[in-house]
Amino acid sequence: MSTQPTLRFPDGFAWGTATASYQIEGAVGEDGRLPSIWDTFAHSPGKVADGDTGDVACDHYHRYPEDVALLAQLGVTHYRFSLAWPRIQPDGRGALNPDGVDFYSRLVDRLLEHDIQPWITLYHWDLPQALEDAGGWPVRDTAERFAEYAAGIHRHLGDRVADWTTHNEPWCAAFLGYADGHHAPGRTDGAAAVHAAHHLLLGHGLAVNALRDQGARRLGITFNLYPTDAASDAPADRDAARRIDGLMNRLFLDPTLRGSYPADVLTDLAPVTDTAHVRDGDLAVISTPLDFLGVNYYSRHVVRAGEAVDRVAGDGRPSHWPGSADVEFVKRGVPVTEMGWEIDPDGLYEMLTRVWREYGPLPLYVTENGAAFADEVTRENGEDRVRDEDRRTYLERHFRAAHRALSEGVDLRGYFVWSLLDNFEWAHGYAKRFGLVRVDFDTQRRLVKDSGRWFAGVTRANGLVGGD
Numbered sequence: 001m002s003t004q005p006t007l008r009f010p011d012g013f014a015w016g017t018a019t020a021s022y023q024i025e026g027a028v029g030e031d032g033r034l035p036s037i038w039d040t041f042a043h044s045p046g047k048v049a050d051g052d053t054g055d056v057a058c059d060h061y062h063r064y065p066e067d068v069a070l071l072a073q074l075g076v077t078h079y080r081f082s083l084a085w086p087r088i089q090p091d092g093r094g095a096l097n098p099d100g101v102d103f104y105s106r107l108v109d110r111l112l113e114h115d116i117q118p119w120i121t122l123y124h125w126d127l128p129q130a131l132e133d134a135g136g137w138p139v140r141d142t143a144e145r146f147a148e149y150a151a152g153i154h155r156h157l158g159d160r161v162a163d164w165t166t167h168n169e170p171w172c173a174a175f176l177g178y179a180d181g182h183h184a185p186g187r188t189d190g191a192a193a194v195h196a197a198h199h200l201l202l203g204h205g206l207a208v209n210a211l212r213d214q215g216a217r218r219l220g221i222t223f224n225l226y227p228t229d230a231a232s233d234a235p236a237d238r239d240a241a242r243r244i245d246g247l248m249n250r251l252f253l254d255p256t257l258r259g260s261y262p263a264d265v266l267t268d269l270a271p272v273t274d275t276a277h278v279r280d281g282d283l284a285v286i287s288t289p290l291d292f293l294g295v296n297y298y299s300r301h302v303v304r305a306g307e308a309v310d311r312v313a314g315d316g317r318p319s320h321w322p323g324s325a326d327v328e329f330v331k332r333g334v335p336v337t338e339m340g341w342e343i344d345p346d347g348l349y350e351m352l353t354r355v356w357r358e359y360g361p362l363p364l365y366v367t368e369n370g371a372a373f374a375d376e377v378t379r380e381n382g383e384d385r386v387r388d389e390d391r392r393t394y395l396e397r398h399f400r401a402a403h404r405a406l407s408e409g410v411d412l413r414g415y416f417v418w419s420l421l422d423n424f425e426w427a428h429g430y431a432k433r434f435g436l437v438r439v440d441f442d443t444q445r446r447l448v449k450d451s452g453r454w455f456a457g458v459t460r461a462n463g464l465v466g467g468d
């Protein structure tokens with residue numbers, strides 16, 4: 001087997017893994033942390049599979065030194081993680097909680113000791129419950145509170161952390177949280193979801209301005225983007241594709257990178273809400289220039305006009321989504337992951353080239369990509385192994401798709417695999433395993449899967465080595 005990379009990524013390419021606070025930290029009641037909307041949601045009967053909660057999760061709050069050692073073993077240059085707002089500012093306003101700040105400060109230091117660049121996401125869905133009680137993202141004040149929290153924590157970590165993203169996947173926070181109710185806070189109110197989307201973006205813009213004023217150098221946001229195809233050329237199906245592309249992609253890309261909402265989407269949403277919540281000057285704030293865009297990519301959508309089926313998020317779709325209640329999501333019969341998500345590496349290439357062409361030039365990062373599969377632990381020669389060839393192949397095909405975009409001129413700067421660890425997969429609980437590292441949730445023992453061993457080779461070679 002040749003040791004020369006057969007596919008080389010540019011020098012300085014960022015290789016990382018990604019996680020999120022509520023999905024891994026546990027320690028939900030420790031050191032002053034107060035509940036987030038996900039604590040409340042997970043503890044509400046019937047909301048999460050098997051009644052799972054993030055109470056313990058991967059116990060990362062206590063085991064972070066071990067987890068940073070695992071990152072070093074994987075050879076990553078960067079680690080993307082999110083900050084728990086209710087740990088840092090338990091009520092969502094006012095003074096910061098020194099113990100919460102201290103946890104992240106220690107994590108950052110530990111990463112830097114291993115020469116791993118911390119990459120911070122300020123919001124990965126764990127809104128302090130107190131702010132939801134005051135109206136949540138549908139109310140404007142939450143955007144102001146978010147900017148205040150962002151500025152506060154940046155004052156403590158900005159000296160050591162160069163890369164900051166505001167939100168992870170505001171589409172999910174708005175539409176899964178407030179329209180179809182499959183995510184926290186579990187509301188089913190289309191207008192509230194549209195207002196939430198706007199205030200998430202406004203909070204992003206306010207935070208970017210605040211951090212810029214404090215000298216932040218590299219700022220961005222992460223969107224989950226989906227190529228969206230019509231199931232046929234029939235005008236009604238093509239219109240269904242336009243509407244879903246509008247709601248899931250353009251409703252976020254356009255205001256952030258062009259400074260305007262897409263007119264067709266506003267028309268689609270008009271039966272649900274007017275635009276009175278959008279004030280003069282908001283779009284200028286939202287479109288404050290960024291240094292990069294993070295793209296999370298998992299799959300493609302194929303849709304047709306038809307009857308909506310409301311199933312669990314990530315599977316069926318929409319009935320409660322405003323502007324798309326009659327859109328049906330079609331399965332093409334191609335191989336899927338354990339989430340039921342179709343495996344489609346070309347979609348990553350398409351999304352990166354599209355964003356670059358239509359919204360660039362702007363440095364891009366794949367901030368999440370990965371797959372859940374039904375892993376098995378096998379005992380071989382006295383050691384435990386997870387031979388997850390399915391996950392390795394999935395990643396390799398997506399890395400190749402990203403490289404294709406690179407070779408066509410897209411300024412792709414890095415790639416974060418979701419996820420470092422098996423973790424609390426939101427409404428699916430612990431049943432879906434995305435990690436490069438297996439977690440035994442009874443013992444908290446970590447075991448690097450074969451995909452993780454392979455990924456360590458990729459990060460060290462800065463590419464795919466011959467024979468991969």
Ligand code: FCB
Pocket residue numbers: 020023168169172224296368418425426434
């Ligand atoms: C993304 C989320 C992340 C994880 C993956 C599988 O939508 O950002 O937290 O759940 O999906």
